[in-house]
Amino acid sequence: MLNFYIKTYGCQMNERDSEALACLLEARGYREVETETEADILIFNTCSVRDQAERKAIGKIGMMKMLKDEKPSLVIGVIGCMAQRLGSQILAELPQVDFVAGTDQLQNVPNLIAEAVTRHGRSAALEMGPGVFRELDGHRPGQLIAEVSVMRGCDQFCTYCVVPYCRGREKSRPIEAIVDEAERLAAGGTKELLLLGQNITAYGVAEARKAGTYTPEFSAFADLLVALNEVKGIERIRFTSPHVRFMNDKFVEAVTQLPKVCKCFHVPVQSGNDRILKLMHRNYTAKEYLDRIDAIRAKAPETLFSTDIIVGFCSETRQEFEDTHEVMRRVGYDMAYIFRYSQRSGTKAAETLTDDVPEAEKHERNQILLQELNESVARHNAQMIGQTVPVLIEGPSPRNPKRWCGRSDRNKMVLFDATPGLKVGDLRNFRIERSTENALYGTLDKS
Numbered sequence: 287m288l289n290f291y292i293k294t295y296g297c298q299m300n301e302r303d304s305e306a307l308a309c310l311l312e313a314r315g316y317r318e319v320e321t322e323t324e325a326d327i328l329i330f331n332t333c334s335v336r337d338q339a340e341r342k343a344i345g346k347i348g349m350m351k352m353l354k355d356e357k358p359s360l361v362i363g364v365i366g367c368m369a370q371r372l373g374s375q376i377l378a379e380l381p382q383v384d385f386v387a388g389t390d391q392l393q394n395v396p397n398l399i400a401e402a403v404t405r406h407g408r409s410a411a412l413e414m415g416p417g418v419f420r421e422l423d424g425h426r427p428g429q430l431i432a433e434v435s436v437m438r439g440c441d442q443f444c445t446y447c448v449v450p451y452c453r454g455r456e457k458s459r460p461i462e463a464i465v466d467e468a469e470r471l472a473a474g475g476t477k478e479l480l481l482l483g484q485n486i487t488a489y490g491v492a493e494a495r496k497a498g499t500y501t502p503e504f505s506a507f508a509d510l511l512v513a514l515n516e517v518k519g520i521e522r523i524r525f526t527s528p529h530v531r532f533m534n535d536k537f538v539e540a541v542t543q544l545p546k547v548c549k550c551f552h553v554p555v556q557s558g559n560d561r562i563l564k565l566m567h568r569n570y571t572a573k574e575y576l577d578r579i580d581a582i583r584a585k586a587p588e589t590l591f592s593t594d595i596i597v598g599f600c601s602e603t604r605q606e607f608e609d610t611h612e613v614m615r616r617v618g619y620d621m622a623y624i625f626r627y628s629q630r631s632g633t634k635a636a637e638t639l640t641d642d643v644p645e646a647e648k649h650e651r652n653q654i655l656l657q658e659l660n661e662s663v664a665r666h667n668a669q670m671i672g673q674t675v676p677v678l679i680e681g682p683s684p685r686n687p688k689r690w691c692g693r694s695d696r697n698k699m700v701l702f703d704a705t706p707g708l709k710v711g712d713l714r715n716f717r718i719e720r721s722t723e724n725a726l727y728g729t730l731d732k733s
């Protein structure tokens with residue numbers, strides 16, 4: 287029996303792909319191991335979002351040459367976004383690599399491994415299935431919270447982003463396949479689903495456009511949420527990441543009214559200035575973005591929002607940055623990933639725009655938004671004191687095993703004293719007694 291080890295870089299989609307691939311390889315008789323040195327097959331699941339992410343992976347794969355020199359039978363494969371983007375160039379420049387598989391080729395990895403093991407062949411599989419979602423749906427057993435890929439790719443082509451080139455055009459799985467996967471997960475003890483898609487609110491849009499059935503009222507994602515809300519045993523549903531352009535009224539109705547959909551949404555804004563949004567090719571204005579936030583809050587006022595923001599995008603003036611700051615104040619985010627713009631080769635922004643905001647200025651804008659965020663999070667946490675919230679119990683806290691932890695329905699970490707009778711996976715009410723920037727402290731509500 288051959289052992290394999292997968293090293294994963296990048297986002298949740300890559301984590302999920304690695305899990306699905308591990309299940310596929312185990313089903314084919316390979317055994318997963320914990321360290322590179324135990325492995326007969328080493329697989330690097332790579333990320334291309336930033337140049338730095340690629341350099342890190344290339345550096346690591348470069349170091350594997352030594353391991354391969356010591357153990358010539360070692361098979362090394364590169365999969366994921368960098369594999370898709372650089373393709374055969376990886377084989378040409380890194381002689382220790384045996385195979386490269388693109389983002390639509392996970393199901394071919396066992397064949398590529400067999401080719402390398404039996405014939406010492408070196409190969410690249412990079413084809414992207416046009417409109418065909420070739421999903422692997424295996425999961426590691428016993429997951430309380432499970433990730434489920436519902437669509438892949440992105441048709442938005444934001445000018446700073448490399449994803450459409452690495453992950454290809456949007457492709458969605460049929461609702462029945464996703465519900466079937468959710469039912470299997472629920473039967474295995476999963477209580478919470480995290481639905482994944484680069485542009486998740488465009489779920490089913492490409493297929494509907496092709497069939498000529500797409501209208502502005504269309505939201506197959508809302509239909510999917512309705513179907514998943516019915517799955518027995520699943521208590522909570524989250525998803526990432528929506529795009530404002532597809533957050534129509536049908537979507538708003540579903541996410542605010544379905545009881546299992548957690549009332550906390552990650553809605554990337556990127557900028558609060560319309561000229562910059564246009565340069566980014568985001569396809570919405572700041573007013574349209576805020577309108578959708580308001581529409582959700584009108585129906586579910588308790589909703590918390592998180593976001594992604596880029597500061598210092600090409601030619602962004604201080605006043606334009608202030609527009610972003612103003613959106614942040616208006617929404618009062620509970621979490622935000624704030625990035626200083628850096629050019630990504632291969633994107634339209636890198637080819638056609640100038641990265642001209644000085645680094646010191648980007649840094650200052652970043653700090654201003656971080657300060658705003660910290661104050662907003664502290665406000666939200668303080669408001670929770672005295673409230674009783676449902677918590678999905680995850681087990682001992684990794685930092686202090688005397689305490690246990692779990693997440694509230696609005697994705698807040700809640701810490702509490704280990705209590706006899708409580709077990710992992712229980713959904714129980716806790717009264718929040720105090721808060722810090724990072725967590726809430728609660729006691730079990732026995733009423």
Ligand code: SF4
Pocket residue numbers: 440441442443444447448449450484485529
């Ligand atoms: S919506 Fe824009 S930022 Fe998000 S994956 Fe698509 S192209 Fe990239």
